[in-house]
Amino acid sequence: MFHRGDTLTGEVHALDEWILVEPEARRAHWRSFLASTPGRLSVLAVVLVAAALAAGVVTATVNDARQRDIDSLRTHAESLADAGQSLYSALSIADAAATTSFIFGGTEPVEVRERYNQAVGDAANALVTAANGIPAADADAAGLLSEVSRRFAEYTSLIATARANDRSGNPVAITYLDNASALMQGTILPLAHRLCTDQWKSVATTQMRTTRLPVAALAVTASALIALVLAHIYLTRKSRRLLHPGLIVAALLMAGLLVWSVAAFGVSASAGARARTDGTQPLSALVTARILAQQARADEMLGVLRRGSDSQSEVDFSRHTTVAAKILGQHRNNSQGSVADAPVTEAVAALDGWRSAHTVLQHRLVNGDYPGAAALAVGPGEGASTARFSALDEALRSALDRLASAERAATITAYRATSPLTVGALVIGVLCGFAVGGGIWPRLNEYH
Template structure:
């Protein structure tokens, strides 16, 4: 309970100001300084300045600064500044972190997704172009459509922005791909024309096109995709780091509020100060809101990273490895390769693909799709072995049927099953990524205005708590 003001509240040695005793009517002290208002208009600027200095005697100022009212005012200023500063920093921190998440949703992640689609489209185009040659003459419509669609999607991704315009290195990589894409398409069309006319030189043109894709375009697309994906990962990892400075300011404000209440209890004999207690409760509420809301938001961002961004990168890598393996498999038949170069490339791509799919977690989104992809991966390896065994007997036509035939156990069916499963897994993990990033932003949506409101409310109750103590010194 708050004690009533009394004379004991005044520190020992301090005297309340008292008015002068009035003298006889008409008397006047010779040393009395006339009030400034009485002298307005009758003094020179120099004389007025002298009177002002007399009223603002430094000794009087020093005495006041050592007094209890001055200490109360100083404590009030410090508490108000700390409360408002802690709330303002908390609000600014939350706003900046929310802006980071919004940038991920609106810019960084779409750029990463676009660069990944560009990478996949180029790989699909290369695989489809080589597949078309095995059949000889006019390629099947489905294969031709797959190639045309892949080239169109790659051009579209370059046009709409697979690279962040603020990233000079990303723009340079995209420009490299854009400049080589028409060259690649031209080589493929030349190869097709010769292939339709039965000219063996068509295979050489196709090999040149594939070399351009494998040595220049795909490495550039891979670097571009890696840069854009890294930007998403970096933003999410930075977000999961707690805002230590904001928490430190809140703790400092709480410590200061507690310290002032202890001083009031010791020197002013006021055990409880309702205003400061309410201000402390408000700052505790803000601290808890920041801690709980920030933790929930960080948990959602961490889930977006662990169940969305990282698995998405693995699945994208797996899909590209599958496309490259398919290109190696078909190019072996197109080039009638006996050196083992394409087999070695196929085995390497399939081994890396198997490792990516095997290491994929079983408790994250897309795991069921990966299980389907693993079964198709095993079936594809078996089909590829049959193709090589058939080719070893000199049966090129039979080997071609195994590679591009319609049978469920043939390479085409197994490759398409794997690609479809991985592609659906990419869709699932991207949905998880975006939904969790959105949730992380929504959790702290009200914290920015709330932090400012609570901070000013705490500052108000600080003034309410100290004002009665100041009134005792009137």
């Protein structure tokens, strides 16, 4: 007979629980959770919150970069381009005024000398303004300014020497004047033109970049909105509930961000395009026309000083005025209600009158009537070259002022249109994330 005590031993056997649960089943627990409805709703909530935050962050980031470009354009690039064209114009005016003063034989009127001094001062101010506005990394522009400054000092020294000799009645004064004018026309103005052109190109490039719609930001926002709508449809079918307030609020917030972004970026892009087409492009062209007119004036004065013996001055005058007339004609043909239409029309009439007066002046020089030619060149009469040229320069300056004002106004509009969007997009993205949580959390609670 078997006795229970016969089988007792001193060993205690413990049950290993791990052998009752398969390791694979333990590892697949998270998979079974994700396959369940609560798991799917949790993943859906995470994805929607991430999409909402991504829409806000991407929109804010893109807009912030855009705002920095426009602000740089408004406070730096445009002012530097203006300084470049002011420098170019002041140099041309100084050259024309210096040449004009020699026709009076050392006793030039006060207004002529003041015009030269004013032009020299304007050129110096433009050099300082441009130097302060050039970024430290722009070595080319800094080198151009340095060379212009050095050469301009040499030019003013030659003009001072020429004036001193002219007052003393030394014929060598004309030689110094020729050297100074050659330095200005052959070296200084080309350097200034290159600086001016480079800055206008930089402005145009930045404007082109700011007139493009940010497709990436709009696409992310639209995708987030679509995801929210689809999520609401899915949750409606899953829970048998028609409305989910949290998701509806999130969808409305995202739709508001999309509409706001499209409207703001659209207004900004339109204003930027207007600043380029109605401001920068015609402004650059008319700046060139004014500079050509200043150079033609210097050519005319040199021709009178040489008593018509230098055919090159006449060739240069004809070339400069022809190109200026072509630019003004193109502006009139292409303009569609530009703010500069009226002064450009006045400039065209003044240029035609100036060229007619110059033809009479040249006829007098050919006939040996130097006093008559000089009187027509610098005389006070309304039909004289001085009056005609002054009317042309004043009309061009008025046109430039109007175009610059229109460009600045359009750039400010482009900046203000999207100014609140950076912060607004982030706020909407965060609120949308909370709304998503508020919409899905009640459905999750139903499974607890």
